[in-house]
Amino acid sequence: MHINPYLFILPRSPGQIVWNYKNHTQHELDLNYVSRLAQLINKPDLFDTDNIIDIQLLNADILTVSKIDTPEWGWDELSKIYHIGTQNIPCEHIPQNIHEWARQYLAHCNEVLATPPPANDCPQLEPEQRIALPAPCALGNDSLKSALLKRKTCRSYTGAAMTLNDVGTLLYLSLGYLHEREQDCDDSIATGLGARRSSPSGGGLNACEGFLLARNVVDLERGIYAYHPVDHSLSRVNSLPEPALGQLLGGQHFINNLPLGLFITARFDRLWWKYEHSRAYRMAFVEAGHLSQTFQLVATALGLNTWLTGAFADRQVEALLNLEGSAEQPLFFVGCGESDGQVMCSEMRELLREGQA
Incomplete structure (x- = not known):
């Protein structure tokens, strides 16, 4: 026993x-x-x-x-408990389609709104006591400002195909090792740690990786691909998941026709290698957040809309990415594609209209 x-x-x-x-x-x-x-x-x-x-x-x-x-865990038990304890959160009933998701989500929101939100403890100063700031200045050709203003989370996608050029741009500018920064390295950077992305990484370890979910990309077979930032390339890992993607991502079926997605993973063994204390576990999530935001801004600059989630079935995603029992673990998912710009899917908008009738 x-x-x-x-x-x-x-x-x-x-x-x-x-x-x-x-x-x-x-x-x-x-x-x-x-x-x-x-x-x-x-x-x-x-x-x-x-x-x-x-x-x-x-x-x-x-x-x-x-x-x-x-599994092998390079930090203390507390971080291991947190990591495993927040995986695979049980759900009484995963929505089987977009209509079920819309009804469940609306019911959840109504339940939350039935209780008043926590009071704002921050002292509210009178307008005359506040310090007015100047309007934002132009940022170069203003493309960054434009992307920041346009970026928003959308839940209604047309499913239209994306080009391989756009995919290459997205991956290189968010996850790629930038050739344009190769001359930035100096003698203080250790051998093998000179690669630089557009987003910061704790200890310069580039501990996060990306797995591409390609559903509708011109000249790219449908499937799951690992992205290799050193030579800016893809390698096929698996077929697309069955059943629908929404079933894998907490029943959020409004993204079943999303043409492109990216699973952001963390190589914990890289972090263990440099940082012995489990506080470094935080850095994995911080880095994933940096990469997610960069991905979204690049997608927005390309004229695409974005969606993101941390809700997914860990064990199924690990199997999909061939990471079972590995020190590399999925943390986040972000996707993009052509959208009508709606924050809510049409099924949810219809339910809201019914409630207002």
């Missing part, structure tokens, strides 16, 4: 809370159960099939018949 390695025990008088942070289940144990669990942790061979507590601990998945292997 073995103890489940994904347990986190919280002392909560008069008992203990045992939380299985991988399966998102928790159990409250009284003193008898706590004492027996402590005995079994010390010596699992004491397991007794005639002991009702032992059987209940086994049925609760606190004990396991076979040993469960855990």
Whole structure:
């Protein structure tokens, strides 16, 4: 008999809370159960099939018949608990189509709005007490300002094909190692760490990577591709997911016809290599955020609209990207394409109109 390695025990008088942070289940144990669990942790061979507590601990998945292997983790247990504990958040019912998603999301929003939002604790100064700032100045040819003003999240896409030239521009300017900056390196930069992207990276490690989801790109077969920033190239990894993409991304079926998407992953082993403390785990998310915003601004400058999400089925995405059991993990998804510019999909707009009628 073995103890489940994904347990986190919280002392909560008069008992203990045992939380299985991988399966998102928790159990409250009284003193008898706590004492027996402590005995079994010390010596699992004491397991007794005639002991009702032992059987209940086994049925609760606190004990396991076979040993469960855990992935290598280069930081402390706290960051491991956070990473695994925030994966694969359970959902009672994943929407099977866009209509189900619209109804569920609207019901959720109505439930949230039924409770007043938290008060704004920031002191509100009178207008005459505030300091007025000048209007923004022109930025070169003003293309950056234009992209910033135009960028918005859209949830209604035509599915129109994208060109391979646009894909190349998107990937090079967001994830590529910029040849134009090769002369920026000086003697202080360690060998092998001279590559520079348009976005900053903690420690210059470029710990994030990108996997392209190509659904409708001219001259590119549909599928999942790994992007290689060194030589600005793609390699095919997998076919497109089945069922629809929306099923993989939390039931958000309005993006099923999105022509292009990008899964941003983190190479934790690169971060472990340089940073021994798990605080560096934050840097993976910071870097993913930088890359996501750059991707969106480049897409906007190309005349495309964008959408992004952190809601996806981790295990399924890991399998799709061939990253199962790897130190490289998916963190975020961003997509782009031709859109009518609507923030909400047509199905949600129709539900809102029905509610107002």
